[in-house]
Amino acid sequence: MREFxxxxxxxxxxxxxxxxxxxxxxxxxxxxxxxxxxxxQQDNTxxxxxxxxxxxxxxxxxxxEEVNLGDGVTRYDRVTQGPHGHLYCLQCKELVEFDVEPxxxxxxxxxxxxxxAPDGIKIEIQGHCAxxxxxxxxxxxxxxxxxxxxxxxxxP
Amino acid sequence: MREFxxxxxxxxxxxxxxxxxxxxxxxxxxxxxxxxxxxxQQDNTxxxxxxxxxxxxxxxxxxxEEVNLGDGVTRYDRVTQGPHGHLYCLQCKELVEFDVEPxxxxxxxxxxxxxxAPDGIKIEIQGHCAxxxxxxxxxxxxxxxxxxxxxxxxxP
DNA sequence: CTGGTTGCAAACCCTTTGCAATCAT
DNA sequence: ATGATTGCAAAGGGTTTGCAACCAG
Numbered sequence: 001m002r003e004f005x006x007x008x009x010x011x012x013x014x015x016x017x018x019x020x021x022x023x024x025x026x027x028x029x030x031x032x033x034x035x036x037x038x039x040x041q042q043d044n045t046x047x048x049x050x051x052x053x054x055x056x057x058x059x060x061x062x063x064x065e066e067v068n069l070g071d072g073v074t075r076y077d078r079v080t081q082g083p084h085g086h087l088y089c090l091q092c093k094e095l096v097e098f099d100v101e102p103x104x105x106x107x108x109x110x111x112x113x114x115x116x117a118p119d120g121i122k123i124e125i126q127g128h129c130a131x132x133x134x135x136x137x138x139x140x141x142x143x144x145x146x147x148x149x150x151x152x153x154x155x156p
Numbered sequence: 157m158r159e160f161x162x163x164x165x166x167x168x169x170x171x172x173x174x175x176x177x178x179x180x181x182x183x184x185x186x187x188x189x190x191x192x193x194x195x196x197q198q199d200n201t202x203x204x205x206x207x208x209x210x211x212x213x214x215x216x217x218x219x220x221e222e223v224n225l226g227d228g229v230t231r232y233d234r235v236t237q238g239p240h241g242h243l244y245c246l247q248c249k250e251l252v253e254f255d256v257e258p259x260x261x262x263x264x265x266x267x268x269x270x271x272x273a274p275d276g277i278k279i280e281i282q283g284h285c286a287x288x289x290x291x292x293x294x295x296x297x298x299x300x301x302x303x304x305x306x307x308x309x310x311x312p
Numbered sequence: 313c314t315g316g317t318t319g320c321a322a323a324c325c326c327t328t329t330g331c332a333a334t335c336a337t
Numbered sequence: 338a339t340g341a342t343t344g345c346a347a348a349g350g351g352t353t354t355g356c357a358a359c360c361a362g
Contacts, residue, residue: 011316011361032351047319052352054317068226072327072351085263087272098266103259107241107281110254115286116243124278125263130271167336167341188326203344208327210342228326228352318359328349335342 008061015046019054029067029075029095067095069124085123091132164217171202175210185223185231185251223251225280241279247288 001020002012022039023030030038036051055076058064067075069088075095077086083104084097100123111118128136157176158168178195179186186194192207211232214220223231225244231251233242239260240253256279267274284292 006362009316013317013361015318045319049320049353050318066226068224070222070224070230074226074352085266087267087270089272090275096270096272098270100266103262106259107279110241110256111243111281111283114243114252114254116245116252116281116283117289118281118283119246120282122278122280122282123263125267125272125274126276126278127267127272127274133273162337165341169335169342171343201344205328205345206343230327314362316359316361318357320356322353322355324351324353326349326351328347330347331345333343335340337339337341 005061010057010061015043015050016054016057018043018046019051020058023055023058023064023076024078027078029077031073031075033073035076065120069095069126083121085125087129088124088126089129089132090126091128091136094129096129161217166213166217171199171206172210172213174199174202175207176214179211179214179220179232180234183234185233187229187231189229191232225251225282239277241281243285244280244282245285245288246282247284247292250285250287252285 001017005012019035019039022042023035026035026038032048032052032055035055036046036048039046039051055064059066059076062079064076064078067077067086069075069086071093077095080097083100085100087096087098089095100121103123104121107121108118161168175191175195178198179191182191182194188204188208188211191211192202192204195202195207211220215222215232218235220232220234223233223242225231225242227249233251236253239256241256243252243254245251256277259279260277263277264274
């Protein structure tokens with residue numbers, strides 16, 4: 001790792017090592033805050049911006065990428081073997097990956113048809129995970145479905 | 157339109173009418189700022205938050221939805237007939253839609269396999285549109301490709 | 313040494329909200 | 338009337354940056 005960074009002109013520091021280590025230990029997608037909290041548990045002198053900058057650095061060297069779910073928080077997603085989509089639970093915010101290999105060609109062709117040179121593809125399915133749905137069933141009577149209701153009504 | 161809103165308990169005002177009209181005239185995806193600018197040209201007394209709130213309202217009644225490209229700005233996308241993906245040009249920020257019907261079933265099955273109840277699907281292809289690539293070729297020598305270069309180098 | 317890195321605080325910037333005045337119905 | 342809407346100004350909340358002190362190479 002140290003070598004890898006050196007080839008790109010970056011140095012290794014204790015803080016950086018801790019941040020990198022923490023990030024790669026977690027197999028979840030984390031926000032700056034989350035990683036900051038985790039890192040703080042081991043070294044409560046590290047600054048927020050140090051964590052932020054190192055997360056950016058990890059992205060810059062191609063080991064992670066930003067994920068934006070539209071909830072106002074940027075998360076950092078370790079780059080794994082291949083392309084993948086995200087299943088995002090609107091309730092517990094959990095993010096799980098799934099393989100999208102089978103749709104890649106279709107998307108590539110679609111981009112091509114619009115004379116678009118693709119750099120990256122993002123596929124997200126937002127919804128509710130099994131755990132949350134189970135929890136909901138226990139606690140409440142059948143939930144009303146505002147989204148579906150809205151869609152059913154007529155549009156101008 | 158006035159009737160449509162009335163059924164939902166909302167009133168029509170001159171400002172609202174102008175904002176709605178401007179939004180639906182534009183067939184692009186706009187940010188609050190962009191719509192604000194456009195609306196201002198016709199009525200320079202309208203406040204920023206009025207535009208913002210009405211954009212939210214348009215979403216609330218199901219006529220548009222928020223799009224988050226990760227550049228820190230929320231855009232508003234008119235809801236059209238069916239599901240569609242977005243081709244997003246990283247350079248000129250243009251957003252064009254494309255049909256994703258053919259991949260819907262695959263994604264539904266994928267969600268199902270993870271016991272996920274999908275509420276919405278987002279598919280984005282980021283890259284460079286034909287126009288920008290053309291412009292780039294004229295202005296510069298073959299552009300270096302940091303992304304490809306990065307990917308080619310070894311990872312730890 | 314020398315340039316990258318860190319911590320802190322402050323700047324940024326877009327998104328939201330409180331509130332009194334105003335308007336639609 | 339009466340509740341929705343508007344405008345302004347200010348608060349929020351996450352993301353970035355300036356800078357002096359501090360290290361790694």
